[in-house]
Amino acid sequence: MPPTIIMSDWSKLSGSFFSQASYALIEAKQQVNQAASQKDIDLRNVDWSKVWADILSALRQAGRLLANVWGTILSSVLSTLTNVNDWSIIHPYAAAGALIFISASTNLGIFLTLLQLTGIIAVFLCLLPVRLIVWCFGLRSQGVAQGSLASQYQSSHYGSTVPRGSGFAHLQSFGATMWTVPLTLISLLSYAGVAIILGREWGWWLQATGIVLY
Incomplete structure (x- = not known):
């Protein structure tokens, strides 16, 4: 102890x-x-x-x-x-409810997105790694991060003006509408916790591994 x-x-x-x-x-x-x-x-x-x-x-x-x-x-x-x-x-349901509340309070966008259709959820999950890569590249919600790879690429190829409709402009717009990464990760981890808790309560993992309960 x-x-x-x-x-x-x-x-x-x-x-x-x-x-x-x-x-x-x-x-x-x-x-x-x-x-x-x-x-x-x-x-x-x-x-x-x-x-x-x-x-x-x-x-x-x-x-x-x-x-x-x-x-x-x-x-x-x-x-x-x-x-x-x-x-x-x-108390699996109370724990799942608490995690859902944490996820919704940290990032309401993900909470609303995951309430939509399964196809839209799949698209969102596929785009999440792209969002993280764009964030690491330096395209943030506040703009291009100073000293980042995106900033160096912009200064060497475009200077102070980025042509409208260019690939860099689209990525810049994509990064500007991106959620804050730490809160996004907290939200996703909270939903993962919900899946683990409810899956354990409802026997999802036992069925997935082929174990039969008698």
């Missing part, structure tokens, strides 16, 4: 980590100041091996604390995901 995270524990872990990291710097500074405060002393007389040993020891302790912090975070995330999955098994 993963450990329960309390806010005070986080403050203790982070405080210990930063104190160990700062300890290494303070120790080195004290060693140098100690040597510099003595008269007629050369920095070559400083025991640098001890200084570096103290620094490395403090850094190792800080690294162990950091590993413990990340381990606690990962175990807590896995525990949360497991609890969410268990809840979706017990």
